[in-house]
Amino acid sequence: xxxxxxxxxxxxxxxxxxxxxxxxxxxxxxxxREAVRAVDDISLxxxxxxxxxxxxxxxxxxxxxxxxxxxxxxPTAGRVEVAGIVPWRHRRRNALNIGVVFGQRSQLWFDLPLxxxxxxxxxxxxxxxxxxxxxxxxxxxxxxxxxFLDTPVRSLSLGQRIRGDLAAATLYRPPVLYxxxxxxxxxxxxxxxxxxxxxxxNVDGQTTxxxxxxxxxxxxxxxxxxxxxxxxxxxxxxxxxxxxxRFAPYRDxxxxxxxxxxxxxxxxxxxxxxxxxxxxxxxxxxxPEEVSAPEVIQSVSSQFDVSDLSLLxxxxxxxxxxxxxxxx
Numbered sequence: 001x002x003x004x005x006x007x008x009x010x011x012x013x014x015x016x017x018x019x020x021x022x023x024x025x026x027x028x029x030x031x032x033r034e035a036v037r038a039v040d041d042i043s044l045x046x047x048x049x050x051x052x053x054x055x056x057x058x059x060x061x062x063x064x065x066x067x068x069x070x071x072x073x074x075p076t077a078g079r080v081e082v083a084g085i086v087p088w089r090h091r092r093r094n095a096l097n098i099g100v101v102f103g104q105r106s107q108l109w110f111d112l113p114l115x116x117x118x119x120x121x122x123x124x125x126x127x128x129x130x131x132x133x134x135x136x137x138x139x140x141x142x143x144x145x146x147x148f149l150d151t152p153v154r155s156l157s158l159g160q161r162i163r164g165d166l167a168a169a170t171l172y173r174p175p176v177l178y179x180x181x182x183x184x185x186x187x188x189x190x191x192x193x194x195x196x197x198x199x200x201x202n203v204d205g206q207t208t209x210x211x212x213x214x215x216x217x218x219x220x221x222x223x224x225x226x227x228x229x230x231x232x233x234x235x236x237x238x239x240x241x242x243x244x245x246r247f248a249p250y251r252d253x254x255x256x257x258x259x260x261x262x263x264x265x266x267x268x269x270x271x272x273x274x275x276x277x278x279x280x281x282x283x284x285x286x287x288p289e290e291v292s293a294p295e296v297i298q299s300v301s302s303q304f305d306v307s308d309l310s311l312l313x314x315x316x317x318x319x320x321x322x323x324x325x326x327x328x
Contacts, residue, residue, distance in 0.1 A: 009078035053223035099169035103181035125172035159190035248314035
């Protein structure tokens with residue numbers, strides 16, 4: 001069952017062309033308005049219970065797309081349905097079905113203690129007293145909310161505020177959760193806590209999650225599928241492993257010779273040396289479709305005395321960077 005469906009989605013903004021020279025600020029008011037497409041013919045589908053990574057460089061159109069899916073923005077063209085509802089036409093009904101966390105903005109009341117914000121959301125979404133107690137206990141276990149529930153939101157650290165926002169967005173258990181850069185600026189402990197909660201919601205409640213992030217660890221640990229956009233257009237949609245095979249079809253063998261003097265001489269004959277001369281460790285890169293890892297290892301170890309060998313797959317961050325480089 002598809003929870004999120006977008007077909008040929010377009011969002012176009014108009015802005016005045018910039019003027020240069022003397023009195024440029026004054027003349028810009030009379031300049032012609034030009035059309036800019038932030039999202040240009042994007043189609044996507046997210047099934048119930050999926051966690052999908054929505055990736056792209058800054059300015060790619062990720063946040064604009066999310067805002068159309070949530071009903072904040074009205075599309076210039078195209079069709080959107082979330083749980084069978086057109087978000088911008090039926091905003092109240094849609095709001096009951098979605099939770100949203102924008103890493104740079106908060107839905108909490110800054111002058112109130114966090115507890116009061118969560119109680120207000122409890123009442124707005126008619127969460128029962130029993131469910132509220134149960135979920136607050138879960139939040140305390142996973143997010144350690146108890147230690148700062150009575151602190152005014154304006155006094156919370158970034159990590160605490162993001163954890164509070166995630167609790168607010170999931171308190172009423174929406175079937176769809178949008179997370180726009182939720183881990184930006186967080187420390188390792190806070191990131192782990194957020195990932196644990198997202199995983200728990202997805203496993204226990206079949207929550208559908210759409211995640212935009214620049215943190216590739218988030219993507220690799222949480223997402224079953226990814227979509228990559230740039231310039232408002234979809235570049236890739238599919239499995240993580242398929243992305244690596246298509247855009248980084250190699251593996252690296254890291255060789256540490258027992259004698260440092262062998263480092264500049266090591267060569268398997270089956271792989272390409274990519275490490276710099278003089279390095280204590282040697283990196284040999286090979287295509288697993290053409291030669292197997294055991295063959296490369298056997299070739300190296302039969303010629304040289306080796307103290308350590310390790311195999312590395314391409315890092316997702318490098319793969320996505322390569323994909324951006326191949327984009328038009």
